[in-house]
Amino acid sequence: MKKLVIDVLREALEKKDIKLTENEIEKYLEVPPSTEMGDYAFPCFFLAPKLKKSPEQIALELREHLGKFSKTDFDDIQTSGPYLNFFLNRKAFVLKTVREVLSQKDRYGRSGINKGKRVMIEFSQANTHKAFHVGHIRGTSLGESLSRIFEFCGSKVIRANYQGDTGMHVAKWLWCYEKYHKREKIKREESWIASIYVDAIKRLTSHETLQKQVDEINQKLTYGEDRHLYSLWKKTRQYSLDSLEKIYKDLNTKFDVYFFESEFDKPALKIVDDLLEKKIAKISDGAVIIDLKKYDLGVWVLLRKDKTVLYSTKDILLALKKFQKYKPHKSIYVVGAAQSLHLQQLFKTLELMKVKERGDCDFVPFAEVRLPGKKMSSRTGDNVLYSDFILETIDFTRKRLRKKDGKLSKKQLDDRALKISVAAVKYSMLKQGPNKNIIFKKQDALNFEGDTGPYLLYSYARANSILKKFNRIKNKNKAELKELGQIEFALAKKIHDFSEMVLAAYNSKNPSLIANYSYQLAQLFNEFYHFCPVIGSENEGFRVSLVSSFKQVLQNSLNLLGIETLEVM
């Protein structure tokens, strides 16, 4: 479609002795602020100095050179001040778009840009023995969405999770339980497990000398010497992992590969020796470090003074294992922005070790989810647990559903309430750009109007309801498209934009583009729904296929966000 405009323009410009290549013309072409002004616009400002005329005059003259254009290509070409505005043959455009969507279905918008490439995407990285709070939903949703976007662009994605099941935080938990909570029965509940950790932090903060006892536990934990401690660790670790798995199921995420920090405790010492031998690492203040100052990456500590392992060393081993075992073309880490430096240090180290080049690894940082005025933290307990929050949201949703339709069975109710709640929370995490902090307010999270997940699901269900009714009626009006309205055109155009959006999201590794697109698409549909009756209208046949296309593309789009649709709501 754009090509038509470019061709016509090039001809007209040549008549004025201005030679521009296709690419140059495309660079100047823009989309007007509203569809009433046309579909493409060509601003003439830049020609003013060359032709020594006002841009308005140039626009008029170019319009004259365009003479009569083909009616199969354009409805009209107009000038508006310094702009030349092109109106495509909208009927042809709309019919073509609808036809494409309905024939390609769930493949509509796919791209082969990364075809056949294996990509490992590591995300979520939840720790055991700690709270999984609503903030963790961000990274999990982001990783899942990126995985889907990559798949939609042809990649073979390996979803990986790296769970922190050992290390100082676990040592703190074990220490606190053994010392202060031993008489309590070990519970499976995430909230209980999280509370022990919070208690540990509280006690350690008020009595700094206690840290020594934790360090001892950490030593024992690292080398697995103490059998009692080991079995306590094993049991509580499993409880944590079980509750995490339940959460992933809710969130519609399934990992292909799990890595655990505990796997890397022992091999860590060997790799540190290697690095020392190769002079990549050195000893400083009794600890083992890699000095990366000449790359502006500071100092990276591999081993503590007491020879216990830090996450840096484990991450080196993890990276090596990923490449050896799964041979991805690219390894991507979806991590909190606070870890940016750490990952750059890791990538640089892999380069120095000559195992991987910079281009083989990449990371997608995302900002925090905060409570109003403060940080959300598993350490202090200043957080909203996912498990508590989702129950509250489901309860709220259930009440709304019951009010709407009192005859729903318990199963229907539970199923819909969960899907709507998850859509609400995931969408709220994905709609904002990744490097902006999200302020989590419960009352906003329970608002299901406007730019929200439930609004999108509702729009989808409405479309479905029209189609269901259409399929039930007998005298179907198959009349062809007589007149195309402004709203119908705008909706079709937005549907057509989907492929472009997918590519933009892929290139920038940013699902919020898809989220914003989904919302704009649904908005246009709801406008259409309000002003254009479908069943029984003169354009019934066309409108049904437009609704059907909308439903398909919204589903494709939500699918990329990892949000499931509902046929009825």
Add this chain to the structure above:
RNA sequence: GCCUAAGUAGCUCAGCCUGGAUAGAGCAUCAGGUUCCUAACCUGAGGGUCGAAGGUUCAAAUCCUUCCUUGGGCGCCA
């Protein structure tokens, strides 16, 4: 101090990469709309020194410079 991200309506954000036509949404506020395909909807109103100052340009929220504010990071947490 250095690095990094953000600063746009009362609040939460799009737009910035690739400069163009009256700076867009949602929430909140106010005023309307359901005998009609689901009102979790739609229509309308009010609300803006686009953090500040310079610069580049015919044209700057968008590009450049400096500064201010806030979040995050900067050797033994992850």
